[in-house]
Amino acid sequence: MGLADRLRQKLRTFTERPGTTVSLAPFEVLLPRILDVEDELKALTDDELTERATALRNTVSGPDDDGPVVTLAKPVAVDDSHLVEICALGREAGRRALDERAFDVQLLGAMAMLQGNVVEMATGEGKTLAAVIAAFGYVVRGSRVQVLTVNDYLADRDATWMAPVYRLLGLTVSAVGEASTHDDRAAAYSCDVTYVSVSEAGFDFLRDQLVLSADDAVMPGLYTVIIDEADSVLIDEARVPLVVAGSLDDAISDSSAAAQLVAAMTPGHDFEVFDDGRNVQLTEAGALKVERDEEISLYAPEHLDRLTAVNLALHARALLTLDVDYIVKDGRIALVDEFRGRVARRRRWPDGLQAAVEAKEGLKTTDEGEILATITVQAFVALYPTVAGMTGTASTIGDELREFYRLEVAVIPPNTPNIRADEPDRVYATMEEKEDALLVEVAAAHETGRPVLIGTLDVAESERLAAAVRNHGVDCAVLNAKNDAHEAAVIAEAGRLGAVTVSTQMAGRGTDIRLGGADEKDRDKVAELGGLYVIGAGRHDSRRVDDQLRGRAGRQGDQGGSVFFVSREDALIVRHGDEIDGATARDGRVTGPDVHYAVGHAQRVAEGIDFEIHRNTWRYGVLVERQRQALALRRRELLTTEAAADLLFGSQAEFPADPDAVAAADTDTDSDADTDVKPEMITVSQRYNEVVAVIGEDAAEEVARQIALHHLDRGWADHLSMLADVREGVHLRSLGRQDPLDEFHRLAIPAFNKLLATTDAQTIETFMAARIESPDWTPAEAGLKRPSATWTYMVHDNPFGSEMERFFTGLAKAVLGR
Numbered sequence: 001m002g003l004a005d006r007l008r009q010k011l012r013t014f015t016e017r018p019g020t021t022v023s024l025a026p027f028e029v030l031l032p033r034i035l036d037v038e039d040e041l042k043a044l045t046d047d048e049l050t051e052r053a054t055a056l057r058n059t060v061s062g063p064d065d066d067g068p069v070v071t072l073a074k075p076v077a078v079d080d081s082h083l084v085e086i087c088a089l090g091r092e093a094g095r096r097a098l099d100e101r102a103f104d105v106q107l108l109g110a111m112a113m114l115q116g117n118v119v120e121m122a123t124g125e126g127k128t129l130a131a132v133i134a135a136f137g138y139v140v141r142g143s144r145v146q147v148l149t150v151n152d153y154l155a156d157r158d159a160t161w162m163a164p165v166y167r168l169l170g171l172t173v174s175a176v177g178e179a180s181t182h183d184d185r186a187a188a189y190s191c192d193v194t195y196v197s198v199s200e201a202g203f204d205f206l207r208d209q210l211v212l213s214a215d216d217a218v219m220p221g222l223y224t225v226i227i228d229e230a231d232s233v234l235i236d237e238a239r240v241p242l243v244v245a246g247s248l249d250d251a252i253s254d255s256s257a258a259a260q261l262v263a264a265m266t267p268g269h270d271f272e273v274f275d276d277g278r279n280v281q282l283t284e285a286g287a288l289k290v291e292r293d294e295e296i297s298l299y300a301p302e303h304l305d306r307l308t309a310v311n312l313a314l315h316a317r318a319l320l321t322l323d324v325d326y327i328v329k330d331g332r333i334a335l336v337d338e339f340r341g342r343v344a345r346r347r348r349w350p351d352g353l354q355a356a357v358e359a360k361e362g363l364k365t366t367d368e369g370e371i372l373a374t375i376t377v378q379a380f381v382a383l384y385p386t387v388a389g390m391t392g393t394a395s396t397i398g399d400e401l402r403e404f405y406r407l408e409v410a411v412i413p414p415n416t417p418n419i420r421a422d423e424p425d426r427v428y429a430t431m432e433e434k435e436d437a438l439l440v441e442v443a444a445a446h447e448t449g450r451p452v453l454i455g456t457l458d459v460a461e462s463e464r465l466a467a468a469v470r471n472h473g474v475d476c477a478v479l480n481a482k483n484d485a486h487e488a489a490v491i492a493e494a495g496r497l498g499a500v501t502v503s504t505q506m507a508g509r510g511t512d513i514r515l516g517g518a519d520e521k522d523r524d525k526v527a528e529l530g531g532l533y534v535i536g537a538g539r540h541d542s543r544r545v546d547d548q549l550r551g552r553a554g555r556q557g558d559q560g561g562s563v564f565f566v567s568r569e570d571a572l573i574v575r576h577g578d579e580i581d582g583a584t585a586r587d588g589r590v591t592g593p594d595v596h597y598a599v600g601h602a603q604r605v606a607e608g609i610d611f612e613i614h615r616n617t618w619r620y621g622v623l624v625e626r627q628r629q630a631l632a633l634r635r636r637e638l639l640t641t642e643a644a645a646d647l648l649f650g651s652q653a654e655f656p657a658d659p660d661a662v663a664a665a666d667t668d669t670d671s672d673a674d675t676d677v678k679p680e681m682i683t684v685s686q687r688y689n690e691v692v693a694v695i696g697e698d699a700a701e702e703v704a705r706q707i708a709l710h711h712l713d714r715g716w717a718d719h720l721s722m723l724a725d726v727r728e729g730v731h732l733r734s735l736g737r738q739d740p741l742d743e744f745h746r747l748a749i750p751a752f753n754k755l756l757a758t759t760d761a762q763t764i765e766t767f768m769a770a771r772i773e774s775p776d777w778t779p780a781e782a783g784l785k786r787p788s789a790t791w792t793y794m795v796h797d798n799p800f801g802s803e804m805e806r807f808f809t810g811l812a813k814a815v816l817g818r
Helices: 005-018 032-040 046-061 080-098 104-114 127-140 150-166 181-189 198-207 231-238 256-263 284-294 301-318 353-360 377-382 395-407 432-450 459-471 484-492 525-526 541-551 571-576 595-640 641-649 661-667 686-697 698-738 738-769 801-814
Strands: 118-120 145-149 173-176 193-197 224-228 239-246 271-274 279-284 324-330 332-335 368-377 386-389 409-410 425-426 452-455 477-479 500-503 532-536 560-566 589-591 654-656 681-684 789-797
Touching: 005 789, 032 080, 032 104, 046 127, 046 150, 046 484, 080 104, 080 127, 080 150, 104 127, 104 386, 104 409, 118 181, 118 231, 127 145, 127 150, 127 256, 145 150, 145 198, 150 173, 150 193, 173 198, 173 698, 181 193, 193 198, 193 654, 198 239, 198 301, 198 368, 198 377, 198 789, 224 324, 224 595, 231 377, 256 284, 256 301, 256 353, 271 301, 279 284, 284 301, 284 541, 284 595, 301 353, 324 377, 332 353, 332 789, 368 377, 368 595, 377 395, 377 595, 395 409, 395 541, 395 595, 425 432, 425 589, 432 452, 432 532, 432 560, 459 477, 477 484, 477 698, 484 500, 500 738, 532 541, 541 560, 541 595, 560 571, 571 595, 595 641, 595 698, 641 686, 641 738, 681 686, 686 698, 686 738, 698 738
Parallel strands: 118 386, 118 409, 145 193, 145 224, 173 193, 224 386, 425 560, 452 500, 452 532, 477 500, 532 560
Antiparallel strands: 239 368, 239 789, 271 279, 324 332, 654 681
């Protein structure tokens, strides 16, 4: 079976796949037993409750020598009686600290998480408190816990909000944010429970992989992780690389000349856009224009850098749109997260594209830097021995969670049945007719006083629709990446009588919409009008994102309704859909038996293509992660043992006794010097003993360690750069009937196999060439410089995909007849 046949089979299977979920029956039988303990716990004082929680912890996992400090990498198993006690204590602590008694469904969610599952709980059903009970359970079982969130705001909010519950349970809790100092981070990670965004946790992990002293690491280890918005973290951000970058100088690439040149070009004459707006290239006329203006032969090998700069400037001008893909905020480019419609903080595009967009907007270009350490979100999460999670939408991604993380989904029913009225999509012939109908619908709902939430796909659309709504005489609030600092306040009032809110995607917003507004003043009146009315201005490529928007209505059994407006001209339909056939009314609405199936099918195809790209890129990442782990093991050995000193002490290789003669030995090899006169030779082991005699054994060990760490870090950075180049071009091997993955492995494995031996040899050479006469000696004295500055960022997906992804997507479309 060829690649196209395999792909066709996978995509067709994906669009029709059934879902499976974890049975809740083993947890449901424990609910009466938990209830039986409730009165007993209510009779305890706060101190007695805390003592009982601590006693349970000591009984299950046992106290450490210095008290109940958890250190187990893997939590111990618990029997049903312990699980009952965990849930009963957690419920009582929540009742006292928050005046919130956990519903049975929250306990089911906590128990399912304690079994290492991802739980699906609808918006407003109390995931935050359920996670506290689960975290308490894991600590009782002997494991520290990190609760990973999608941003710093939620990490700080939830840690502060839930702190009184944790205190009653005898646990310590803290949060880590971007502004946290080194000492703050170390203290927070030493707590029983730490709330931290996935990016900050990943950055701290990577920085710990680069420390020059074990005491400088902030993380005591990776134990148990509970992931909030698990679908977003584990699927949407799975392929996102977390990066620690550095620069040895202050040089900054200048893309302004290319940007000015491209700005003067004429679309259609000097350049053409292809592949549904995902690729652009110079025409012959455009290439001649560049050669004339630059006075170069553009395609000559020596001018490859100029060709690259022009191509990047073309991508920035023709394919990236202000207020859709990015915004300009505080004089800087801020990327927009397509799944959340908010600023994707500390993210940048790769391969010089960021600088090209900055030049396009007339901003100072920033240095991308050399990658010193990197790990994808998926690989980072996989390092935790125990993983659990929670989200409002997980059942549709059960296959991905099972394949990539070996996680199962447990769907928790709502505490109160969902009575939201979800209407079928309204499909229109053109985008203009769709938006006209949407505005009519908004005005009609607003006239009654019913609150309306309009979900849009990007910033530009949110502002355009907001302006149109106002032109219809309806005031509205806007929530998008430009004003997300006020998002909590905007969302809190979206359920107010007569409110109209226009927002980009609602995933990860972290605030409930209550009928009647934050104070629920007009709750009953809003309920009588039908509750919050969610109107989607178009379908997203992912059903989950649409479900998250829809889930804002009907919270905890509230009245509510939802409907999506779609047109044949929407990007989803144009890129992934078949022709939508049906009768067209005078207002442009298209109706017929196959209309709704066609929209759903387009969405499933989009999801299928993304799934296969995820799977394909994951296969490449597996090898890189294995190599990273092998290198990390060696680095840990160098950092915490005498391995570097042992390398030197055990080497019998001979070098000139005079360090200054080491370099000269190579240059004199081909000279006419008298070959009978040989320099005095000495073994590495002998030189090491000489250094010990001068600066002491401890200092000599540290010198060996710092030299070895430098060469290992330098070698890994060079290896990462080589892998990036190989991976970007290896897809071309498929044109010669070669498997690109096999070719990637063929090049990457031997290169890594040489890396450790090479760095050992470099360590020996540097040591033998250096004049080490003081315990304060540093590698810089031997010319080994570390980056003068380091910084962290997340590599945002190239909006046009890598060359490999563009090849794969094109093949997928061909297979599906598009």
